[in-house]
Amino acid sequence: LFVVIAMICWSFSFIWTSVALESFPPLTLISLRLVFASLILFSILLLSGKLIIPKRDDLKLFLALAFFEPFLYYIGETYGLTMVSPTLASVIIATIPIFAPFFAFAFLKERFTSVNLLGIAVSLFGVFLIVNKVNNTGSTSAAGIMLVFLAVLSAVIYGLILRKIPAKFTAANIVLYQNLLGLIFFIPTTLFVDYSKYDGMTIHPESLKALLLLTIFASIIAFVLFSDVVRRIGLTKSQVFTNLIPVFTALFSWIFLEEILSKLQWFGIFVVVLGVFVSQIGIKLRKKSTKHNI
Numbered sequence: 001l002f003v004v005i006a007m008i009c010w011s012f013s014f015i016w017t018s019v020a021l022e023s024f025p026p027l028t029l030i031s032l033r034l035v036f037a038s039l040i041l042f043s044i045l046l047l048s049g050k051l052i053i054p055k056r057d058d059l060k061l062f063l064a065l066a067f068f069e070p071f072l073y074y075i076g077e078t079y080g081l082t083m084v085s086p087t088l089a090s091v092i093i094a095t096i097p098i099f100a101p102f103f104a105f106a107f108l109k110e111r112f113t114s115v116n117l118l119g120i121a122v123s124l125f126g127v128f129l130i131v132n133k134v135n136n137t138g139s140t141s142a143a144g145i146m147l148v149f150l151a152v153l154s155a156v157i158y159g160l161i162l163r164k165i166p167a168k169f170t171a172a173n174i175v176l177y178q179n180l181l182g183l184i185f186f187i188p189t190t191l192f193v194d195y196s197k198y199d200g201m202t203i204h205p206e207s208l209k210a211l212l213l214l215t216i217f218a219s220i221i222a223f224v225l226f227s228d229v230v231r232r233i234g235l236t237k238s239q240v241f242t243n244l245i246p247v248f249t250a251l252f253s254w255i256f257l258e259e260i261l262s263k264l265q266w267f268g269i270f271v272v273v274l275g276v277f278v279s280q281i282g283i284k285l286r287k288k289s290t291k292h293n294i
Contacts, residue, residue, distance in 0.1 A: 002225040003241045009222035011248035015256075016210040016218070023207035025197050026078050027190040032211060034070065034179045034186060037219040041176040052173045059181075061165055065174075066181035069158035075189075076151030083144025090246055092148040094127040096155050097240040097279070103156050104235040108163055112236050116279050123243040123275025129268025130246045155242075159235040162227060171228035175220065240279045247272050 020029050045051035054062060081089050097120045104110035165174055230238045247269050253259040261269075 003229040003238055004244065006222040006225040006229070007241055007244040008248050009217040009225075011245050011252060013214055013218035013222075014249055015252070016214045019210035020207045020214060023201070023203045024211070025194040027186065028194045028197075029211065029214075030070065030074050030078075031183065031186045031190045033215050033219045034182050036211070036215040038176060038180045038183070040215070041172055041179070041220060045172055045176060050170060050172070052169055054169070054177060058166065058169070059177075061161060062174075062177040063181050063184075065158060065161045065165070066178045067185060068154040068161065070178065070182045071185040072154040073151045073158065076147045076149075076154060080144050080147030080151060083141045084148060088145070089148050090131040091124075091128050092145065092152060094124050094243050094246070096152050096242055097236075098124060099152060099156050100159060100239040101236040103160060107160050108235065110234050110236050116236065119275045119277070119279025120240050121275070122278060123240060123272050126268045126271030126273075126275055127243050127246050129271060130250050130265050132264075156235075156239070159230055159239060162230050163235060165231070167231075171224045171231070174227050175223045178223075179219065237280060240276055243272050244276060 017029070024032065042051070077089070077093070084092075098117075101110070101112040101116065101120070105112065162174070226238070229241075250259075250261060250265060250269060254261050
């Protein structure tokens with residue numbers, strides 16, 4: 001339930017981001033999200049008495065966490081989308097669950113089965129059906145593909161580091177420090193890239209509202225829930241749920257924006273959900289079989 005709620009929040013973020021970008025440059029928008037999210041989380045944790053101060057060794061982990069996500073992930077995704085088509089970018093991002101099991105096995109000794117990989121592959125095929133359009137005029141470049149794959153690699157490594165964070169840190173504390181330390185990387189980069197754009201910049205009320213929604217739901221709630229899930233069920237099982245994002249995005253576009261979904265896209269939605277289900281039930285069956293043998 002937690003991971004599905006997180007995916008719903010991130011699905012809505014595409015709509016809110018498009019509105020917020022009418023007033024804010026991309027890097028400025030991300031930096032503002034991190035600033036506001038840090039202030040809100042710090043206030044909540046301080047007032048509730050649940051703020052945990054990290055030690056020096058913990059700070060190294062949090063710094064690495066922040067470097068890969070949000071920093072490298074957003075850099076790769078944001079600038080990659082300026083060089084490749086949204087369709088291709090969506091399919092590349094959807095490969096995160098394919099790489100995650102191998103990294104999780106190599107570094108965390110998380111086991112997976114052929115059934116799990118089948119579910120992930122089916123889910124990836126469903127994503128392609130949803131986002132694929134016959135008349136796709138987006139541009140494609142090798143640099144753009146590499147940047148999007150940088151986002152994929154960053155997301156996987158983020159999950160690996162997340163599993164190494166000591167259990168004493170709650171998910172809210174983890175997200176606070178990844179956002180706070182992420183600003184170390186984002187503020188200099190943002191000022192270097194966006195400073196010249198600030199003269200004459202007009203901020204619309206709708207963009208401010210979208211920024212607030214992005215902060216609360218995408219930068220706080222979604223990350224807190226997802227971080228908690230990764231630590232509970234592992235990297236392999238949790239990452240496959242990211243393929244639900246294009247499902248929810250398509251459904252919300254159909255409901256709120258009155259976009260027409262083709263029969264192929266509806267079939268793709270079914271395939272993604274089926275693939276996610278298979279990827280999870282495969283692990284459950286293996287566990288039950290193990291217990292029976294014992």
